[in-house]
Amino acid sequence: MNTFKPVFTAIALAVVSASVAPSARAGDTLLMQRVKQEQSMNLPKKGMSMAEVERRFGAPTSKLDARGGGSRKQPVINRWMYPGYIVYFERSHVIHTVLNTPAGNNTNPANPK
Incomplete structure (x- = not known):
């Protein structure tokens, strides 16, 4: 062996x-x-509604096209871009806020590589 x-x-x-x-x-x-x-930082928090985010942080610089929504297990995900960060919503509530990184790996989610 x-x-x-x-x-x-x-x-x-x-x-x-x-x-x-x-x-x-x-x-x-x-x-x-x-x-x-x-x-x-003062960023949108998980659970905030779209209306709350817009009231507290102003209008986003852009609202990207919604993704998902094909089934109950794949809800609609909306993304709003602000200077310095992106807010992700599941349906109409914040699920996460992500800072734009110096590496640029999430600065243009509308046009992924």
Whole structure:
């Protein structure tokens, strides 16, 4: 019986895991910084209605086309763009507010790559 192959596989997995871990920690740090930044800002909160958002934060710079709505399990998702963030609504209530990132990965959701 060849015991070399299982030992080699375990060593290879340990090397790969060790090389991936530092970048995961850096990503976790960036995510935590972004969450803290979002929490300290005055942004639309989960559960607010569209009318409340517009009353408190003004009219959005644009209202993107609605998505979904094909079934009860896929409700209509509306997206409103404001300078610096995007508000996501399920039907007519906020489910999430996302800051536009410097990397630009969510600055133009109307035109995904």
